């Protein structure tokens with residue numbers, strides 16, 4: 001089969017526990033990206049008692 005080894009880096013979203021792949025809009029701060037979406041990020045950061 002063809003060599004198709006170009007895989008994007010992935011992370012697990014701590015909010016929804018789902019894997020998400022690198023996106024071009026995150027090219028600059030992929031290291032800082034923790035959540036798959038703004039929604040999940042909002043959930044993670046607004047977790048207050």
Ligand SMILES: [Zn+2]
Nearest residue numbers: 013016036040
């Ligand atoms: Zn998520």
